[in-house]
Amino acid sequence: MKRQVLILDDEPGVRRVIRQQLSGTQFDVLEAESAEQAMDLLRDYALFIDVVICDVRMPGISGVEAVSYIREAHPTKPIIVLTGHPDLDLAVDFMKSGVVDYIVKPVEKDQLVAAVEKAAAKHQTFDPHDD
Amino acid sequence: MATRDLDEKLLRLAVHASPSGILIVDAGGEIVFANEALLGMFDYELDELLGQPIEILVPPVDVEIHRRHREKFGARPVPRAMGRRESFGAVRKNGEEFSLEIGLRPTEVEGERMVVATIIDITERRRIEERLRRYDEHLEELIEQRTQELRETQAQKEQVVERLIQSEKLAAVGTLVSGIGHEINNPLYMILGTAEALQDATNLDECRRFGTEIIEHSRKISSTVTNLSRYARPGNIHDTQAVDLNDVVEAAIESVHQTQRSDEVDIVWTRQPVAEVLGRPDELQQALFNVIRNAVQACGKHGVIRIGLEEHYDSIDVLVRDNGPGIPEEHRSKVFDPFFSTKGPDDGEGLGLYIVRQIVSRHGGDIKVTSGEGTTFTLRFPASAKTDRGETS
Numbered sequence: 001m002k003r004q005v006l007i008l009d010d011e012p013g014v015r016r017v018i019r020q021q022l023s024g025t026q027f028d029v030l031e032a033e034s035a036e037q038a039m040d041l042l043r044d045y046a047l048f049i050d051v052v053i054c055d056v057r058m059p060g061i062s063g064v065e066a067v068s069y070i071r072e073a074h075p076t077k078p079i080i081v082l083t084g085h086p087d088l089d090l091a092v093d094f095m096k097s098g099v100v101d102y103i104v105k106p107v108e109k110d111q112l113v114a115a116v117e118k119a120a121a122k123h124q125t126f127d128p129h130d131d
Numbered sequence: 132m133a134t135r136d137l138d139e140k141l142l143r144l145a146v147h148a149s150p151s152g153i154l155i156v157d158a159g160g161e162i163v164f165a166n167e168a169l170l171g172m173f174d175y176e177l178d179e180l181l182g183q184p185i186e187i188l189v190p191p192v193d194v195e196i197h198r199r200h201r202e203k204f205g206a207r208p209v210p211r212a213m214g215r216r217e218s219f220g221a222v223r224k225n226g227e228e229f230s231l232e233i234g235l236r237p238t239e240v241e242g243e244r245m246v247v248a249t250i251i252d253i254t255e256r257r258r259i260e261e262r263l264r265r266y267d268e269h270l271e272e273l274i275e276q277r278t279q280e281l282r283e284t285q286a287q288k289e290q291v292v293e294r295l296i297q298s299e300k301l302a303a304v305g306t307l308v309s310g311i312g313h314e315i316n317n318p319l320y321m322i323l324g325t326a327e328a329l330q331d332a333t334n335l336d337e338c339r340r341f342g343t344e345i346i347e348h349s350r351k352i353s354s355t356v357t358n359l360s361r362y363a364r365p366g367n368i369h370d371t372q373a374v375d376l377n378d379v380v381e382a383a384i385e386s387v388h389q390t391q392r393s394d395e396v397d398i399v400w401t402r403q404p405v406a407e408v409l410g411r412p413d414e415l416q417q418a419l420f421n422v423i424r425n426a427v428q429a430c431g432k433h434g435v436i437r438i439g440l441e442e443h444y445d446s447i448d449v450l451v452r453d454n455g456p457g458i459p460e461e462h463r464s465k466v467f468d469p470f471f472s473t474k475g476p477d478d479g480e481g482l483g484l485y486i487v488r489q490i491v492s493r494h495g496g497d498i499k500v501t502s503g504e505g506t507t508f509t510l511r512f513p514a515s516a517k518t519d520r521g522e523t524s
Contacts, residue, residue, distance in 0.1 A: 013348075014317060017324030057313045084316030104312075105320035111329050 002028045003120055004048045008038040008066060009082070011054040014105075018053060018082070021109040027051075027116060035061035035069065042074055049077065050120045056083040056090070064093075071098050078119035082107065097127075152231075152250035156185045157243060160201055172231075172252050174224040182215035185399050190222045208237030208246065219251075229254045263357050292489045295482065296414065314355045317346035373407040373515050376440055376447055382412075382417035384438070387427060396434040403440040408512040410494045415512075419491040421483040422451045422508050429506065435510060442514070446496075449510040458502040466500060 005027045007018050012033070019029045030049065032038035035058070042049060051072060056063035067079055079099040083090075091102040100119045103112070146153055151170030156162055162180045173188055180187070189197045212234055235251040263337060307313045322345050329341040384398055408415075426436045430453050441448040458466060467488040487510070491498045496512040 011317060013321045015458075017321055020324055020328050084313035084320070086312050104325040105316040107320065108323065 002026055003027070003050045004028050004045065004077055005031055005120075006030045006032060006038060006041055006045075006049045006052045006115055008032045008035065008058075008063075010034065010058040011055075014055070015036070018112070021112050022116065025113050025116075027113075027120070031104070035063075035066035035123065038066065041074070042070065046074060046077075050123045051116050052077055052079045053082050053116070054079055056081060056085055062129060064090075067094065067097060067099060078123050080119055082112075136212040152248075152252070154185075154188075154248040154250060155326065157250065158205060158245070159506065160198070160205075161341070162186045163245065165272070168519055169250060172223075172250065173221070179224075190220045193220050204237075204246070205230055205244070208235075208244070210237065211235040224410050230257045245412055292493075293429045296486055296490065301314075315352050318351045322348045322352075323403050362467045371409050371411055373411050374412050375407050376405060376415070376449055376512070377402045378437055379412060379415045380440070380449065382416045383423055386420045386497075387423045395432045396430050396436060398423070398427075398438065400438040403442075405440045405442040406514040408447055408494070410512065415494070418487045418510065419449065419451075422510070423485045425483060426453035426506070428449055431455070445514050446511050447514055449512075450507055451510075452505060452507045454505040457504060458500065458506050460502075463500060463502060467498070 002029070003026055005018075005022060007029055009015050009018070009031075012034050015029075015031045015033075019074060022029055027050075030041055030045065032041055038054075039050070043051070054063050054066055056128070060067070061069075063073075063081065063083065070077060070079060075098075080101045080103060081094050081099050082103050084105045086104045094102050100122055101115050103115055106111065107115075107131050134302045147167045149166060149168055153164070153166040154162060154169050155164035162183050162185060165175075165177060165180050172179070173180075175426045184318050185201065186197055219231050219233050220228055222228050230253050230254050236249070238245050238247055325341045325344045325348070328403045329338060329345075332338045332341060380400060381402075384400060387398070401414045423436065423438070427434065430436065435454045437450075437452045439450045439452075441450065467484050487508075488498050491512070494512055496510060496511050498508065501507050501509075
């Protein structure tokens with residue numbers, strides 16, 4: 001059975017590229033263009049979503065706030081931050097808050113797939129009923 | 132006779148009591164009389180002078196020239212008042228030279244021509260004059276030195292301001308680079324992903340579509356980098372040019388969007404047909420950026436910032452109004468002071484508005500702030516002599 005990755009990014013082009021890079025792998029993709037939409041999908045499909053890929057700069061609720069909300073509601077859900085900001089301080093803050101990876105765009109397909117697989121493996125070690 | 136004797140005694144007393152030296156010389160230049168003041172002045176006894184040539188009182192180096200002058204005077208004796216010559220050299224018995232002032236009155240006594248000389252020792256006066264002259268020179272030196280110091284201080288201040296503006300600009304560029312990562316890395320990521328897809332593409336239409344997408348994303352990056360380099364380019368204050376403030380405001384708003392969390396703030400702005408100003412676009416952009424950034428930070432969520440341009444007779448105003456909480460009255464006079472800030476340590480070191488004022492001032496303009504419900508910053512710049520309509524004001 002394929003595993004699910006939730007992409008939270010306001011730019012359709014970015015979501016399309018992530019979907020394309022994960023195509024042909026063991027991962028299927030769900031897309032959300034806002035934090036609100038992501039939270040709705042997580043609420044409805046929490047058990048099926050293995051990894052969340054989250055952007056930082058977004059209108060409305062930012063990536064920083066979105067990660068905070070997701071961590072609070074789904075503390076064991078692995079989150080990968082995928083951002084255009086090469087900001088070390090921001091990366092440290094995110095890692096401290098519990099995200100499993102902080103990747104700066106552009107990222108090649110192999111690197112992204114490896115990061116998602118690594119994150120998904122962490123999820124496997126969690127109790128699937130903790131959500 | 133008794134009266135004449137008395138008169139003579141009185142006259143002699145008066146002559147010897149005179150503070151001025153009095154000397155009488157005959158037609159041959161021999162001394163026939165000297166009063167006490169003169170004897171004291173030259174340090175001679177009377178019998179040492181009587182019958183001596185007048186040149187005994189003249190410095191050796193001037194003896195010949197004095198003799199010629201005396202002979203010339205003797206040929207055409209006319210009274211000469213005191214002070215007609217600035218100085219006259221004389222020599223005391225001990226060889227010490229000094230300055231004196233002399234008045235000459237030719238006369239005739241019992242048929243013989245004589246000259247009465249009235250003499251004042253002006254050594255002390257010369258000394259005081261010399262001291263005054265030196266003091267005057269010293270004062271002039273002090274004034275020149277102080278003027279130079281002030282010039283240097285002003286030049287140093289200019290350099291500090293220049294460095295401050297440059298460092299603020301670099302800091303802004305640093306922030307811009309961080310913020311602009313999003314603007315570059317996102318399209319770069321889409322180029323990479325599309326190129327990866329292109330590798331797996333199976334038909335020509337797909338290849339063309341991917342190619343077009345790559346070109347579009349590349350152009351976006353190119354545009355971003357061009358804007359960045361235009362902002363970061365160092366320049367000289369003297370490199371001024373006619374600037375359309377509409378372009379400056381638009382570039383500043385774009386920079387604010389790229390560097391600040393301005394999504395929650397509504398920036399309302401429309402271009403206005405106003406005259407150009409003479410200035411440095413990069414500095415003007417930085418000034419506007421600082422003011423708008425302040426407004427964004429002051430507003431917080433749901434803020435509205437209205438930016439407008441107003442043309443007056445010979446000036447252009449840029450108005451930046453926000454609907455934030457306003458500036459307390461006690462802070463209004465300080466907002467342009469360096470290192471004055473009411474924000475936290477992470478929101479700047481309090482140089483933003485100081486730099487704005489420096490930039491506006493360098494452009495011959497003025498800035499003021501009014502605050503009540505919200506705050507309005509008005510930046511006034513002199514209009515360029517040549518307007519955008521090609522007229523001459």
